[in-house]
Amino acid sequence: MKPVKITDTTLRDAHQSLWATRMRTEDMLPILTELDEAGFFSLEVWGGATFDVCLRFLGEDPWERLRQIKSIVKKTPLQMLLRAQSLVGYSHYPDDVVREFVSLSVKNGIDIIRIFDSLNDVRNMVVPMDAAKKAGAHVQASVVYTISPVHTTKHYLETATSLAELGADSICIKDMAGLLTPYKAYELVSLLKKELGIMVHLHSHYIGGMAVGTYLKAAEAGVDVIDTASVPLAFGASQPPVETVVRALQDTEHDTGLNLRQLFRIAKYFEALRKSRGFERGITRISDMRVFEHQVPGGMISNLVSQLEEQGALERIHDVLEEIPKVRAELGYPPLVTPTSQIVGTQAVLNVLTGVRYKLVPGEVKAYVRGQYGRPPAPIDHEIQKKIIGDEEPLTVRPADILEPGLAKAQRESAELARSPEDVISYAIFPQVAKKFFEERQAGVISREGPKETKETKETQPAWLSKED
Amino acid sequence: MKPVKITDTTLRDAHQSLWATRMRTEDMLPILTELDEAGFFSLEVWGGATFDVCLRFLGEDPWERLRQIKSIVKKTPLQMLLRAQSLVGYSHYPDDVVREFVSLSVKNGIDIIRIFDSLNDVRNMVVPMDAAKKAGAHVQASVVYTISPVHTTKHYLETATSLAELGADSICIKDMAGLLTPYKAYELVSLLKKELGIMVHLHSHYIGGMAVGTYLKAAEAGVDVIDTASVPLAFGASQPPVETVVRALQDTEHDTGLNLRQLFRIAKYFEALRKSRGFERGITRISDMRVFEHQVPGGMISNLVSQLEEQGALERIHDVLEEIPKVRAELGYPPLVTPTSQIVGTQAVLNVLTGVRYKLVPGEVKAYVRGQYGRPPAPIDHEIQKKIIGDEEPLTVRPADILEPGLAKAQRESAELARSPEDVISYAIFPQVAKKFFEERQAGVISREGPKETKETKETQPAWLSKED
Ligand SMILES: [Co+2]
Ligand SMILES: [Co+2]
Known part of the structure; x- marks a missing residue:
């Protein structure tokens, strides 16, 4: 028996992939106890594009979201996605900002930090990994999967080996574009398990529909954890549905142990939410x-x-x-x-x-x-x-290495509006967006976009906001 | 190397599952040459609910559809679905009607006849199988897959063995409800291949999303042929998409040999058709x-x-x-x-x-x-x-065994309107529907439902018309 564990991504990657990251904290709170009881390995609830969208469009403090989630989710580790030296933004930040951000993330409730660099340049991952380690988090280091003459099995093994040597607690194979075929997954997972002997986590997107097959072959190769979402936020650009994977592995040596009836109760909640918010299902064009x-x-x-x-x-x-x-x-x-x-x-x-x-x-x-x-x-x-x-x-x-430290400058510039170290770091990452949010908060009139605006912004927002990760 | 072959179901099961069987002959003709060139094992284009819907709603002679398809598809075998003693209808027909229907199906262009009985009662399959054999068709006999205490591996093996002894050229495992899990498929296909030594064909519906995984494990177990549809008519209640299966097996020992670029040309045609006809994609609720x-x-x-x-x-x-x-x-x-x-x-x-x-x-x-x-x-x-x-x-x-012969009676009753043996058999199967069609044809004013009616009929039509098969 080698049961496969499951990370639920519904509250982060799934709505980032399908709903332009527009799930609000109030949408999440009523279902958190059920999610906590379901037996997931972890809940991915923070990081990626959620931080920016909270501040920019939802009129929410992302730190407050994290604290509220943590106050309800008592058993299941909370997981976040970190874009290495770019944190939850779009360009590299100085090391002092990186260290402070990571430390506060853990302090506010994050247990597992998944870190990736879009070029698999390990140098960009050293400081965030070290900061996560020092903060006491589980450090999950990723290799980004793609197809090219230089992205050989050797490349992935070497990258993963470097990350393990840097102290990664687990390695994530990150298949953001749904390119990883089932048999390639079998090969890669087998190799990493054999050579590194640490936990291997597989993150795939559904896109063209291979991911369920890819997860099965990864399970056969000994993968420890896979990422899925609740069916109303699965398929299409998102993760595969948890229910399908649970059923496909039921009564096999990789049985996830999750309960379908409980998963359908969770799915019903998200389906009602999907309909009330007017979001579409994941589809494959x-x-x-x-x-x-x-x-x-x-x-x-x-x-x-x-x-x-x-x-x-x-x-x-x-x-x-x-x-x-x-x-x-x-x-x-x-x-x-x-x-x-x-x-x-x-x-x-x-x-x-x-x-x-x-x-x-x-x-x-x-x-x-x-x-x-x-x-x-x-x-x-x-x-x-x-x-x-x-x-x-x-x-x-x-x-x-060529960036000036950023923390002191952020402290100085945000001094009048920031009420906490978390505010300072929000400012360090997104100065203008954070400033506007602080000012509105001060004035007691926080603006948040309505449904119509959501639709318009979704269609016209800059490409970097739809970052697939 | 054991390449997996593929049957394309787009022109039969896929539109029966997603478009209420409403694809018309004129919708099919422009893409037939491409389909014929693509390298499929067979094209499933006839039988199931298509016969009834042609006559009842589309104002089309199903025999004429078959002949037109055959006149264009020169290389790829044409396949049909036969509901054993119920043929393409909803209750059992007398043996003489069964034999005549099967013989005319082959005469008009069918090469492979897939036969199933919803109770796996082999007695109901004897006459249709014998008729198909005599007509010179490839006889594909099915075992219907379901889950129950009596639907054991032994039950399927015994049923399949009886069918092989009756002269089946191949056995189809027919998973109409998308219940077959990947590992159960592996077990069943391995067993049938080992014990019977004949071709095994797997037919799954996507429904909850296991089918791609199920096909992969079936391929590993030595399945000969699997059923898929072009992506605009795949997913949901239909078959899994051909493109996903082709990609997932590419560069493995089960490589289908099909060309993705060619498959995408075909998909583009069906996507334009889907949009122009206002049909929805396959989704999973x-x-x-x-x-x-x-x-x-x-x-x-x-x-x-x-x-x-x-x-x-x-x-x-x-x-x-x-x-x-x-x-x-x-x-x-x-x-x-x-x-x-x-x-x-x-x-x-x-x-x-x-x-x-x-x-x-x-x-x-x-x-x-x-x-x-x-x-x-x-x-x-x-x-x-x-x-x-x-x-x-x-x-x-x-x-x-207790039914009176039906052919002479059908000949007598349809004598004034029937113009061919095919007309007589249409009448024997659906007397009222065929009579109305013949009368309209005689009068030169064949009625066919418009798009609005299609939608209304889809929503109100009797349950037997949405027969999943
Ligand atoms: Co992702
Ligand atoms: Co079917």
């Missing part, structure tokens, strides 16, 4: 599924379509889809997730529309080539690098 | 998924809800769901598919609403207990049988 063919995630294709439409050049989409693999190869095969999906996508669009490759190069592509996100998985093509930054030397150090 | 808990299929639950609503007694649904397993056990554990799902469901509703079990017993329950559908999987509870039919002796022979 052809465009989502084409990721199987060319590895370009559905979310990235929608962004490209919007960009091309704005230029009145939608008919060039096929040229852009052919250009993307070239640009990706030239830029050292970054995984196609935010921010690198935008970096590669925007450059591909410009290459096609101008008719001259790399004639126009936007700022974020230059920053990427300068090494400001970290080290690309493979060296950048030398000719292309020259075209983009000339003879300039890219960073050889960790991007955060 | 909680009610569909609860089949994992109590084995009551989602379609059956909707029927029960309607019945209870009509009686103003919707609040009794939970009592009915608790009554169903009792009634099913007492009636000898029939699989819960049409017609037995209605038989068990209606009796359970009456038992709950009258407050006295089996006080009221409708005609179809009496017919079932009299053996007019065949032999139940287990003996009917003696006390209950007595309550229902008193001291009357149930049939011990095959139901069709």
